[in-house]
Amino acid sequence: MPPAALAVHLSIGQAYSWSVFKPPLESALNLSGTQSALPFQLAIVMLGLSAAFGGTLVERNGPRWAMTVALVFFASGFLISALGAETRQYWLIVLGYGFVGGIGLGIGYISPVSTLIKWFPDRPGLATGIAIMGFGGGALIASPWSQAMLDHFGADSGGIALAFLVHGLVYALFMSLGVFLIRLPRPKPDAPTIAGAEPGAVTLIGSVQVSARSALRTPQFWCLWIVLCMNVTAGIGILERAAPMITDFFANTSASVSATAAAGFVALLSAANMAGRIGWSSLSDVIGRKNIYRMYLVVGIAMYLVIFLAGDTAKPVFVICAMVILSFYGGGFATLPAYLKDLFGTYQVGAIHGRLLTAWSVAGVLGPLIVNWVADAQADAGKSGPQLYGVSFVIMICLLVVGLVANEFVRPVHPRHHIETRKGEPDGHATAESGI
């Protein structure tokens, strides 16, 4: 099952390397930096929305259906974008990559998660870490590959169109492995079932099972929403502005950072993001979900504090702290499905996970907005170096404190939200009744 999940997540993880297409699009179609970011921004918004609204459908129809939908939408997004680049109609690129491709991102992101939890119920953190690691690693593949393609085809509109076309075809082929391989575990013969449960859901008598609709009414869901939003905001603020941030930070020192070296920093952050997804998520199986989020948030606060206090005195300290923060950013995503499984059971965990990803959409706007707005304001005030980012770091620390408090409020779900199972049917299956 892990290769099936990786085939999808390594593909849709391409989204993190959209920046490769920005400069050629800007020069070929005469766009501003804000305009060229539109397809990516819309894609992330659509990711959250399609995961939220498509989660129930995904769980009802199964992972193979979901991966097929993701493949069709993600590949079609590139093909529509190719048409847009060829005809120099930028709105088609926004529609294709952002809207259509973004739906593929959302459905593809949640498609293997609950399936892997069902395959490895004893190690849900490891299972989801493997899947979601692929999303972090996708950019490692796509970034050099896309750049090589643009170098080969040319960075004019015709070259970009050809690059989009090849992306669509190759990703469709690559993701087809996931569609071919994915399957649910065989249910145990004596396992009870719940009407409306996700296919393959392990619904043990006495275990906590909560429906997606009921989950939305619990404080636990909204506490986790806040935790995810705060943790992602703190990470994405650095990730989105990584290259200019390290260049600005050490601009007034003898250890100034060139554009090439800044690209190395971005690559290291990508690696930390990916490693955190598998490493920290696996550790959560040992130390528990609540404790691992405590670590993300408390150590994250400490890392921001170190960067703030150290300033531009030591580049390695800055790099290491940023890498730790980005590893927590990735770990936060990967540990979330296991946290949800602990609280709400496997009954509709995929649908609940999808709804929670709306926090990502909010953080995707909030994080870059804070960092960029503060940096621009400080630059206008005549400041430079670490002073451009000091206020942002203090804001990030405050947000992480909010997340830490929200995590402390997470308690086991009240029994009135549980779906009850009982044996006793003549065929050995159980019926379900809502405990509400």
Next chain:
Amino acid sequence: MATPPPSPASETGPNRTGLAVLAWVWVGAPFAYGVYELVLKAKQLFTG
């Protein structure tokens, strides 16, 4: 269109092992390329 569970015969045997190896190579090869490119770029942070 829920995915049907696999039959017991499809979960074992040399065909299944070969498929697993092929699947890991399918996802592992491009990933290795990405890691190689990552190492090249990361070195530039301290040398470039």
